[in-house]
Amino acid sequence: xxxxxxxxxxxxxxxxxxxxxxxxxxxxxxxxxxxxxxxxxxxxxxxxxxxxxxxxxxxxxxxxxxxxxxxxxxxxxxxxxxxxxxxxxxxxxxxxxxxxxxxxxxxxxxxxxxxxxxxxxxxxxxxxxxxxxxxxxxxxxxxxxxxxxxxxxxxxxxxxxxxxxxxxxxxxxxxxxxxxxxxxxxxxxxxxxxxxxxxxxxxxxxxxxxxxxxxxxxxxxxxxxxxxxxxxxxxxxxxxxxxxxxxxxxxxxxxxxxxxxxxxxxxxxxxxxxxxxxxxxxxxxxxxxxxxxxxxxxxxxxxxxxxxxxxxxxxxxxxxxxxxxxxxxxxxxxxxxxxxxxxxxxxxxxxxxxxxxxxxxxxxxxxxxxxxxxxxxxxxxxxxxxxxxxxxxxx
Amino acid sequence: xxxxxxxxxxxxxxxxxxxxxxxxxxxxxxxxxxxxxxxxxxxxxxxxxxxxxxxxxxxxxxxxxxxxxxxxxxxxxxxxxxxxxxxxxxxxxxxxxxxxxxxxxxxxxxxxxxxxxxxxxxxxxxxxxxxxxxxxxxxxxxxxxxxxxxxxxxxxxxxxxxxxxxxxxxxxxxxxxxxxxxxxxxxxxxxxxxxxxxxxxxxxxxxxxxxxxxxxxxxxxxxxxxxxxxxxxxxxxxxxxxxxxxxxxxxxxxxxxxxxxxxxxxxxxxxxxxxxxxxxxxxxxxxxxxxxxxxxxxxxxxxxxxxxxxxxxxxxxxxxxxxxxxxxxxxxxxxxxxxxxxxxxxxxxxxxxxxxxxxxxxxxxxxxxxxxxxxxxxxxxxxxxxxxxxxxxxx
Numbered sequence: 001x002x003x004x005x006x007x008x009x010x011x012x013x014x015x016x017x018x019x020x021x022x023x024x025x026x027x028x029x030x031x032x033x034x035x036x037x038x039x040x041x042x043x044x045x046x047x048x049x050x051x052x053x054x055x056x057x058x059x060x061x062x063x064x065x066x067x068x069x070x071x072x073x074x075x076x077x078x079x080x081x082x083x084x085x086x087x088x089x090x091x092x093x094x095x096x097x098x099x100x101x102x103x104x105x106x107x108x109x110x111x112x113x114x115x116x117x118x119x120x121x122x123x124x125x126x127x128x129x130x131x132x133x134x135x136x137x138x139x140x141x142x143x144x145x146x147x148x149x150x151x152x153x154x155x156x157x158x159x160x161x162x163x164x165x166x167x168x169x170x171x172x173x174x175x176x177x178x179x180x181x182x183x184x185x186x187x188x189x190x191x192x193x194x195x196x197x198x199x200x201x202x203x204x205x206x207x208x209x210x211x212x213x214x215x216x217x218x219x220x221x222x223x224x225x226x227x228x229x230x231x232x233x234x235x236x237x238x239x240x241x242x243x244x245x246x247x248x249x250x251x252x253x254x255x256x257x258x259x260x261x262x263x264x265x266x267x268x269x270x271x272x273x274x275x276x277x278x279x280x281x282x283x284x285x286x287x288x289x290x291x292x293x294x295x296x297x298x299x300x301x302x303x304x305x306x307x308x309x310x311x312x313x314x315x316x317x318x319x320x321x322x323x324x325x326x327x328x329x330x331x332x333x334x335x336x337x338x339x340x341x342x343x344x345x346x347x348x349x350x351x352x353x354x355x356x357x358x359x360x361x362x363x364x365x366x367x368x369x370x371x372x373x374x375x376x377x378x379x380x381x382x383x384x385x386x387x388x389x390x391x392x393x394x395x
Numbered sequence: 396x397x398x399x400x401x402x403x404x405x406x407x408x409x410x411x412x413x414x415x416x417x418x419x420x421x422x423x424x425x426x427x428x429x430x431x432x433x434x435x436x437x438x439x440x441x442x443x444x445x446x447x448x449x450x451x452x453x454x455x456x457x458x459x460x461x462x463x464x465x466x467x468x469x470x471x472x473x474x475x476x477x478x479x480x481x482x483x484x485x486x487x488x489x490x491x492x493x494x495x496x497x498x499x500x501x502x503x504x505x506x507x508x509x510x511x512x513x514x515x516x517x518x519x520x521x522x523x524x525x526x527x528x529x530x531x532x533x534x535x536x537x538x539x540x541x542x543x544x545x546x547x548x549x550x551x552x553x554x555x556x557x558x559x560x561x562x563x564x565x566x567x568x569x570x571x572x573x574x575x576x577x578x579x580x581x582x583x584x585x586x587x588x589x590x591x592x593x594x595x596x597x598x599x600x601x602x603x604x605x606x607x608x609x610x611x612x613x614x615x616x617x618x619x620x621x622x623x624x625x626x627x628x629x630x631x632x633x634x635x636x637x638x639x640x641x642x643x644x645x646x647x648x649x650x651x652x653x654x655x656x657x658x659x660x661x662x663x664x665x666x667x668x669x670x671x672x673x674x675x676x677x678x679x680x681x682x683x684x685x686x687x688x689x690x691x692x693x694x695x696x697x698x699x700x701x702x703x704x705x706x707x708x709x710x711x712x713x714x715x716x717x718x719x720x721x722x723x724x725x726x727x728x729x730x731x732x733x734x735x736x737x738x739x740x741x742x743x744x745x746x747x748x749x750x751x752x753x754x755x756x757x758x759x760x761x762x763x764x765x766x767x768x769x770x771x772x773x774x775x776x777x778x779x780x781x782x783x784x785x786x787x788x789x790x
Contacts, residue, residue: 001514001602001603001658001659002511002512002514002659002662002663002666003510003511003512003513003514003666003669003670004514005669006510006511006513006665006666006667006669006670006673007662007665007666007669008669009668009669009670009672009673010511010664010665010666010667010668010669010670010671010672011662011665011668011669040465042464042465043460043464044460046458046459046460047459047460047463051459052454052459055450055454056451056454059447059450059451059454063441064441064442064446064447064642065438065439065441065442065642067645068442068642068643068644068645068646069437069438069644069645070435070437070644070645071645104499104647104675104676104677104680105677107675107676107677108675108676108677109675110675111673111674111675112675115398115401116397116398116401116405117397117398118398118401119396119397119398119399133672136672136673137673137675140673207396208396247459247460247463248463249463249464249465249677250462250463250464250465250466250678250680250681250682250684251463251680251681251682252499252677252678252679252680263396264396264397267397267402267406268397269405270401270402270405270406271397271398271401271402271405272401272405273404273405273406274398274400274401274402274403274404274405274406275398275401275404275405276405277404277405277528277531278401278404278506278531278532278535279506279674279675280499280500280502280503280504280505280506280507280532280674281499281502281503282499282500282502282503282644282647283645283647284647285499285645285646285647285680285683286645286646287645287646287682288680289645
């Protein structure tokens with residue numbers, strides 16, 4: 001009578017959403033400031049002032065018919081050119097406006113890129129830990145989804161395991177750096193070696209293997225370099241979103257970039273356009289497109305996140321928790337003291353600490369904490385984490 | 396190396412887009428006011444003032460984190476409730492906020508509803524003439540797409556032909572009234588009979604048959620009643636968009652409504668949520684959602700469209716053109732004088748009149764004119780249409 005597959009995807013809410021729902025119910029009972037909710041990756045730093053100003057200026061200066069009118073499917077030409085220019089200035093690339101396809105955020109970008117590349121029998125790889133929707137997007141597009149374990153304890157790519165996982169059917173590998181849920185940024189050396197491996201495998205199997213660089217956290221970095229993967233590996237397609245950098249997650253604005261160096265770049269761009277059309281994306285929201293054009297050189301204020309990271313990572317490690325040092329994004333992986341994350345999350349709940357078991361991300365033994373919260377939330381949570389750890393010491 | 400199917404959908408631009416591109420190039424040469432472009436269904440009446448004001452108020456009054464933050468997948472609860480309340484007031488229904496799923500416009504709504512309902516082997520029917528993307532959305536979702544001819548000359552549903560087209564595999568029928576490209580509104584009597592037929596066929600085949608009511612033009616009507624199909628037939632799912640009524644086509648905001656009377660309404664709603672998730676729609680644009688809430692009782696000013704319709708339909712019929720009388724939307728079907736639409740469109744080009752052959756819409760022998768243009772464009776086009784018709788009289 002209806003699609004059982006879609007019903008399954010729609011009725012099983014994610015663990016994160018379940019915890020968030022619990023958090024909201026709990027806040028009703030004990031007050032919001034007494035709930036320490038580290039579950040959701042929802043930015044806590046407001047949109048930059050330039051973004052706010054751009055909205056106002058555009059509403060005052062552009063005619064509503066132009067501002068709110070259809071753009072072409074790939075987006076407004078001047079918006080796309082502005083993004084290309086900015087990428088070229090920062091990374092020395094030769095991307096053109098015609099290589100940019102505006103999307104309703106990174107989820108749409110990923111889904112569109114995956115559908116554009118898919119051929120029957122294809123396999124899509126990714127490195128653990130990873131954003132759980134990767135499985136949903138790849139499998140529903142037809143791919144066999146193959147997670148490859150990273151180096152345990154650092155969550156840098158494990159090239160031996162990656163090599164073993166690549167087969168004749170490997171179409172692409174999704175890379176996400178800075179990483180959700182670990183905050184890890186892949187080292188340049190590792191990425192160079194990874195590129196080398198893919199070049200060899202392309203040759204061995206005589207067909208292209210693509211990297212899909214999922215980069216919503218590119219600008220959320222605390223000093224460490226985030227290499228721009230297209231400069232390291234030709235067949236890289238970039239998926240970007242302004243959700244995190246501009247704190248606009250609800251506005252759904254991002255892009256797919258198919259650089260000119262990608263094999264059959266123009267044809268793949270057409271396939272991207274076709275996938276967007278087939279999936280029902282007529283164009284990315286037009287007002288948001290214009291906001292991006294006006295703010296294309298604006299970078300986010302990461303200091304609040306950095307302060308939270310330093311306080312949380314510093315505090316927890318001093319107490320004795322084992323953590324993965326995060327260089328970017330606003331996530332921290334903390335090891336459950338006895339390795340049992342489910343028990344850890346349940347015990348944490350008694351202290352009103354809400355954290356997510358890493359198993360959803362294939363980070364077994366770890367929990368994910370999103371520190372896109374107020375500084376007070378981080379500060380006031382620390383004594384509670386200390387008491388929680390004491391429980392474990394007492395056995 | 397990439398999806399041939401997506402490449403095909405992305406590289407073949409529609410006839411309408413081709414004509415529009417020609418129009419833009421031509422405007423460069425002879426000036427915009429000398430090109431009479433009736434090709435695109437892009438609203439020419441600016442967004443209502445209330446919509447403009449709502450944008451401004453929201454940017455001033457709501458905190459940016461709240462205004463631009465993620466909503467839940469189906470949308471902000473208060474927005475959904477406001478839409479349900481408005482529908483109930485207007486149509487005497489018992490729709491709840493929980494029956495509304497906010498989408499990125501009607502294309503997304505349609506695609507999501509189609510994917511939510513699809514099971515292997517299903518057939519999707521629609522009545523001619525129809526929006527060409529129906530074929531793209533249904534076929535790419537897996538359906539066999541079955542167009543059913545309407546009564547020629549009125550473009551009202553032909554129930555005999557519809558009955559003959561329904562098989563055991565018929566899952567749904569897409570209805571679009573007011574209709575693109577004809578502007579025809581289906582008569583209440585016809586819809587009552589159509590519902591009766593579907594009830595019988597449901598019984599005969601012992602499974603539900605759904606109506607998907609695609610209603611972006613609901614509010615663009617010039618006096619004739621537009622029956623709300625869920626009040627005539629239980630298993631009706633409504634797809635709506637604010638693109639045309641609020642002149643916000645670029646903002647991508649609309650909804651799917653699965654009324655409580657629909658069989659397994661709650662499960663189908665879950666399937667809708669799952670389809671939205673799988674297709675990469677995280678949520679509908681958040682600022683636009685809030686604008687809709689503020690303006691949910693605002694109705695568009697249709698007078699400029701009515702004036703254009705009266706001038707164009709009146710003018711062309713007085714000259715001797717055969718037209719389908721349009722009661723809604725902003726489209727008019729005009730018969731090619733000798734039945735050859737391709738030649739008609741080519742000849743029209745000499746007078747800088749840009750119109751679309753009806754074959755793309757399965758309206759053979761007719762051309763589509765979109766009269767969402769300035770009044771001057773309509774007025775100044777008429778002498779040219781007269782000269783064009785003279786050519787035919789001269790043979």
